[in-house]
Amino acid sequence: MTLVVTPKLNKIEIMKIAIIGTGNLGSSIAKGLIKNESFTSLYLSDRNTKAVKNFESLDNVFVTNDNALAVEQSDIILFALQPKHIDGVLESVKPIITNDHIIMSVAAGVDTVRIENILGADKKIIRIMPNTAISIGKSMTCIAANAAGQDKVPLAEDIFNQLGTTMVIPEDLVQAATVICASGIAFWMRLVRATTQGAIQLGFEAEEAHELAVQTCFGSASLLIESGRHPEQEIDRVTTPSGCTIEGLNEMEHQGLSSALIQGIVASFEKINQLKKN
Ligand SMILES: NC(=O)C1=CN([C@@H]2O[C@H](COP(=O)(O)OP(=O)(O)OC[C@H]3O[C@@H](n4cnc5c(N)ncnc54)[C@H](OP(=O)(O)O)[C@@H]3O)[C@@H](O)[C@H]2O)C=CC1
Ligand SMILES: O=C(O)[C@@H]1CCC=N1
Numbered sequence: 001m002t003l004v005v006t007p008k009l010n011k012i013e014i015m016k017i018a019i020i021g022t023g024n025l026g027s028s029i030a031k032g033l034i035k036n037e038s039f040t041s042l043y044l045s046d047r048n049t050k051a052v053k054n055f056e057s058l059d060n061v062f063v064t065n066d067n068a069l070a071v072e073q074s075d076i077i078l079f080a081l082q083p084k085h086i087d088g089v090l091e092s093v094k095p096i097i098t099n100d101h102i103i104m105s106v107a108a109g110v111d112t113v114r115i116e117n118i119l120g121a122d123k124k125i126i127r128i129m130p131n132t133a134i135s136i137g138k139s140m141t142c143i144a145a146n147a148a149g150q151d152k153v154p155l156a157e158d159i160f161n162q163l164g165t166t167m168v169i170p171e172d173l174v175q176a177a178t179v180i181c182a183s184g185i186a187f188w189m190r191l192v193r194a195t196t197q198g199a200i201q202l203g204f205e206a207e208e209a210h211e212l213a214v215q216t217c218f219g220s221a222s223l224l225i226e227s228g229r230h231p232e233q234e235i236d237r238v239t240t241p242s243g244c245t246i247e248g249l250n251e252m253e254h255q256g257l258s259s260a261l262i263q264g265i266v267a268s269f270e271k272i273n274q275l276k277k278n
Contacts (some may be wrong), residue, residue: 011022015159018074020067020089026080027051028135032163034058040043043070073095076159078104078128083275085108090118097123102152104128108178109275112146112171118246124149126156130163131182139164140184142177154166179268187264192217 017039019026023046030044041060044052047066056063064070071077071093083088086107097103103125105115112125119125126149130141141160145153153168160166169177183232192213199209223234239246 015039015076016041016074017076017078018045018070019078019080020045020070020093021079021081021085022046022049022052023080023082025132025134026078027217029078029080029106029130029163030055031135032137032139034061035135035158036162038159038162043074045070061150067093070094071101075100076102076104078106080106083107085112087114087118090115094119102149102155104156106130107180109175109272111174112144112149116146120148122148124152126152126154127171128160129174129177129182130147130160131185134160134163135187137163140181141166142174142181143168144171144174146171175272176269178272179265182209183268187261188217199207 015038015158015264019042022030026044026046030042033039033042034055039060041062043062043064044055045064046052047065049063052063054060059183062070063074067089077093077097079086079089086105097119099122101123103115103119103123104127104143105125106128108129110127112127115125116123123146125146127144128141129143130139133139134141139270141164143153143156143160143166145156157166157168166211167177195213195216196206196209199212200206204212220234224231227234235245235249241250
């Protein structure tokens with residue numbers, strides 16, 4: 001086994017990674033890893049490899065239908081399967097999973113105990129909860145591990161810090177993190193779309209309206225990140241007394257904007273907790 005310097009990790013590390021399931025999220029993670037060249041080898045395995053077929057021409061990237069081959073050739077196995085498929089796939093590769101493997105799973109509602117029940121509590125299991133912005137290196141990714149996997153959490157942070165921002169959290173908060181960060185992409189997209197619809201009603205062409213909404217959204221997030229200030233402090237800097245901003249904000253609240261968002265988040269959380277029981 002030769003040591004390879006992975007360019008963006010900036011240290012000597014062997015990163016033989018397999019992604020099992022290359023649908024929406026698995027292919028987004030693959031894109032992020034490929035963009036950062038942050039692996040020694042990358043196996044992409046799916047029963048339908050259409051979404052990642054283009055990657056097979058790249059150096060050290062292997063596209064396959066054979067989950068077992070991907071596991072055998074890799075040290076870090078990332079399962080990006082729907083909850084209804086993950087148990088069956090784990091059962092099928094169980095005979096070739098060793099205590100040296102680092103098992104990662106992004107499956108929503110699938111806790112480490114469920115994976116331990118199939119693979120054994122002695123296996124290093126890390127739950128990763130990223131979002132689809134991982135494909136452009138902007139994911140907010142939460143990380144939690146079982147007891148055996150605790151010492152591999154820094155490695156998971158190293159990998160996913162290259163693909164955005166990470167936060168290590170207790171496992172009992174992963175469901176909540178899924179709603180806020182993973183589903184959150186859809187929630188924010190809907191807010192951007194609604195702003196675009198408003199801008200079109202006020203006279204902008206659709207493309208212009210989209211750009212105005214996206215750039216203003218980007219500016220708002222950047223202000224919070226760079227200033228470290230609370231959103232209400234930023235709101236205070238915009239709301240001229242008796243002006244149009246406070247008029248609009250108050251009407252949005254009369255119509256239940258904050259309440260609708262909070263209720264949506266809670267409904268999403270209740271659903272994910274139901275999924276966990278299935
Ligand atoms: N999408 C997102 O933004 C996020 C998703 N998640 C979680 O990530 C997981 C994956 O989600 P997502 O990518 O959206 O789902 P997808 O259905 O898009 O991807 C799952 C992939 O796994 C494939 N697959 C199913 N069975 C097997 C098998 N036996 N062997 C190999 N591949 C198989 C599927 O193939 P086929 O299409 O033929 O079924 C599909 O291509 C889910 O558990 C979800 O909860 C978490 C955070 C964010
Ligand atoms: O909607 C879902 O169930 C999955 C988990 C979070 C994002 N997609």
